[in-house]
Amino acid sequence: QTVVTQEPSFSVSPGGTVTLTCGLSSGSVSTSHYPSWYQQTPGQTPRTLMYSTNIRSSGVPDRFSGSILGNKAALTITGAQADDESDYYCMLHMGSGIRLFGGGTKLTVL
């Protein structure tokens, strides 16, 4: 069974740049998986950040960017801020209408 993989945790300094990745246990992520990214702080509802690999959702600052890096989808935060400290989830479309979330990355800004 295919699993969507994400780093369990990551740390970045304020003002720094961090790239979170989203891969597959078997195979490569491509634009055909329509990667999307969601941010969630504890106790809150998920917020949509990015869709279709690199399109920012309404109101998302341009320091968030999406791409395909090698065989993975990637979310890059440039100039990290304290309120970027959250859990980040990617979601892939696996075909036939099936969506899969990754396990999430807990980002710490310190």
Add this chain to the structure above:
Amino acid sequence: EVQLVESGGGLVQPGGSLRLACAASGFTFSSYGINWVRQAPGKGLEWVSYISVSANNINYADSVKGRFTISRDNARNSLDLQMNSLRDEDTAVYYCARDRSPYYMDVWGKGTTVTVPS
């Protein structure tokens, strides 16, 4: 204001049933597919099910296939998730989320909590 509001959560014994509802407002409900996504305590997001605008395309995660049934009533701007044969691993906050093309979610409800004790 575009809004999704879930209801119907609660405590149910293993093997029992529960019906969740999702009420939409602020947008043309009949023009959007809707997803259910759940989150177990301290765990990540898990996609559960999707229903298209006219309910002619329905998908389920393997973990719930055969036990959960998604349906919608466009006249009432509402969506249901009938959950049968519940297990302790179904314990989670259940969110409904508006589907957008291609294959992402842009509006989320605040969720309703389902608890199935072990």
